[in-house]
Amino acid sequence: MLCKKLHHAAFRCKDAAQTVKFYTEMLGLKFTHAMGEDHVPSTGKYSPHVHIFFEMEDGSNIAFFECPLDPGEASGRDPQTPDWIQHFAFEVADMDTLVQAKADLEAKGLKVVGPTNHDDFITSIYFFDPSGHRLELTTRTCHDPVRLKAFEDEAPRVLELWNQTHDWSQREKVFGSKEGYIR
Template identity: 45%
Template sequence: MKIEQIHHVAYRCKDAKETVEFYTKVLNMDFILAIAEDRVPSTKEPDPYMHLFMDAGNGNILAFFELPNSPEMGKDPNTPEWVQHIALRVKDENALMEAKKEIEAHGVEVLGPTNHEIIKSIYFFDPNGHRLELTCITATDDMMKKLDAVKWDMLEEWSRTKQAPKHADWLHSSEFEEVEV
């Protein structure tokens, strides 16, 4: 089996119309499809829903469900709010900074930019409380090759120790050029 791409990723929303308005106005995504049913097709359960599909570019689709008969949305109290997020890529650093201005102009609070060395990112929340990240790639090919060379060793060490491996500490030092893999 070989997966071709993600067709869509779906999240719950509090209000379908408010969600579409946010993603079309604030993030300039196209609203491409809505499906509404009184029964869940896979389980046949009676549970009316509105299913929305937003164009996230390059064949990527971000989808939402409004479930009016279900209890109010909640969050996993054991998972920090920064962990679960939707990351969307923009062209470059200039596009990232322009996006930050545009998002803030809509009254949305934005954190960042944060320099992760291989990407730069800004963070904010949609009206449903989902954390969003806009990011641009800043890594060089050499950086990515060095990270690729240590990924399995890092995973193995993490699996054994549950401590952060130091294989890529060079990312946060000014000595990147001197690191050999």
């Protein structure tokens, strides 16, 4: 396989210093690198910016650009896309860690939604960073290899249903049950 793992995903932020404070103090990520340029290295376009990186336990990173001269929404969201769709999901160790993270974030003044169970596959909490990026902390709640294989096997049928109907109330047509697919 060509791609070994995620190195980083990069997004825009409103204020690099505020972003560093949030990701280090709220989420405990390690601030590992910052670079500044007057020109975009790949295109040569004049656009003064700072590019900051935060490393996670597995070595992957989330990165941000502060670009004060370029117009646009700092979150980079498409205004036609609901704010719950575009988000970063960070995995935590287990449910106890997730519940404690929610309490800690709320104690620091953040509004947190959840925990939300997603099909007994993962459970998540949600909140926003200072630039308006929606963040998710999630933990895997299914550890049964048979059930995980069933999720994998059902994925094409779930997509098939969606492509046929674009309406989950019609799932009985494909799966023969109003309850859904894997139950």
